[in-house]
Amino acid sequence: DAKTTQPPSMDCAEGRAANLPCNHSTISGNEYVYWYRQIHSQGPQYIIHGLKNNETNEMASLIITEDRKSSTLILPHATLRDTAVYYCIVRVWANNLFFGTGTRLTVIP
Amino acid sequence: NAGVMQNPRHLVRRRGQEARLRCSPMKGHSHVYWYRQLPEEGLKFMVYLQKENIIDESGMPKERFSAEFPKEGPSILRIQQVVRGDSAAYFCASSGLAAEYNEQFFGPGTRLTVL
Numbered sequence: 001d002a003k004t005t006q007p008p009s010m011d012c013a014e015g016r017a018a019n020l021p022c023n024h025s026t027i028s029g030n031e032y033v034y035w036y037r038q039i040h041s042q043g044p045q046y047i048i049h050g051l052k053n054n055e056t057n058e059m060a061s062l063i064i065t066e067d068r069k070s071s072t073l074i075l076p077h078a079t080l081r082d083t084a085v086y087y088c089i090v091r092v093w094a095n096n097l098f099f100g101t102g103t104r105l106t107v108i109p
Numbered sequence: 110n111a112g113v114m115q116n117p118r119h120l121v122r123r124r125g126q127e128a129r130l131r132c133s134p135m136k137g138h139s140h141v142y143w144y145r146q147l148p149e150e151g152l153k154f155m156v157y158l159q160k161e162n163i164i165d166e167s168g169m170p171k172e173r174f175s176a177e178f179p180k181e182g183p184s185i186l187r188i189q190q191v192v193r194g195d196s197a198a199y200f201c202a203s204s205g206l207a208a209e210y211n212e213q214f215f216g217p218g219t220r221l222t223v224l
Contacts, residue, residue, distance in 0.1 A: 043113070043200050043215030044152065087151065095142070096165060097213065099151035 004088045009104040012082075018075040020103050022088030025069040031090050033064060034097070035073050039084040044099070047073065047086075078107045111136065113203050113216035114183075121222045128188040128195070130219045134203030141184040142202040142213060143176060152200060158184060191223045 005023040012018040024033065035047040048055055048062045050071070055062045061074040075082055087102040114133040122128050134141050139160050144152040157165040158178035169176065173191075178184040188195055198220050202213035 038152075041198065041218070041220075043202070043217050044213075045215070046212045049212075095140075095157050096154045096167070097142075097144075097152070098154065099144075101151055 004090055004100060006086075006088055006100065006103045008101065009106070011106050011108055012075075012078045014080060014107050014109050015077055018078040018082065018105055018107070020073040020075075020086050020088075020105065021070065022073070023070045024088070024090045027068050027090050028092075031092050033062065033068075033071050034089040034091060035060070035062065036087045036089065036097070036099070037084040038087070038102070039081075044087065078105075080107050080109065083107045113201060113214050115199075115201050115216035115219050117219060118217060119220050119222070121224065122191050123224050124192055125190050128191050128221055128223075130186040130188075130199050130201075130221070132184040132186070132201030132203075132216060134184070134201075135205075135214055138203035138205050138214075140204045141178050142204075143184075143186050144200045144202065146198045146200065146218075148197075155186075188221075191221075193223045196221055196223045 032049050032051050034049040036044040037047055038044045048057055048060050050062045050064055064071045083106050085102040085104050087099045089097050113135055116131050141158045143155040145155055146152045154168040156169050156176045161180050173189045175187045198218045200215050200218045202215045204213050
């Protein structure tokens, strides 16, 4: 599985867009990019996934670069409830998810 | 539609005792995954099961740990002769398909404390 690199922490002002980067320079052609988040000590929550096209759902947008070596998760209007650890996972099949250390996002009032 | 259920939410055991953690997947889901999270670390995959079958147990410790997902009833993660290092949060997830992509839905976790 491709290794991912994320900044350990980020801050974002409430109401602003939160842009969380992820590097996955060794990604292979059939690997998907998944994003999950974990709020405090709860179970992880699926956010979004993509292969090579940009994706958007009710929670977030996922922007994948053309060479697929990096991606950005965008929370368009961050709220205090978005404070969490965000995990970027690259995998062919989502059966065995590898959660690294993620990015701890703190939304500031 | 109830989500993934785990019980107990908190479990305290003394060294040498057995711990049994239960997971009821979402309705209609036949794939179950177990993960362990040590303090200040990310989740680590342990095992993937379908009904009555273990598909991938590459993350399971070779000794003392076992998992099952019977035809009827919840999935069980069993830890025999617990040690202090087993103290962690254990999360269960379920999915409806094990296909090209499958969103895993996670339960609230069981926090095991070994005294």
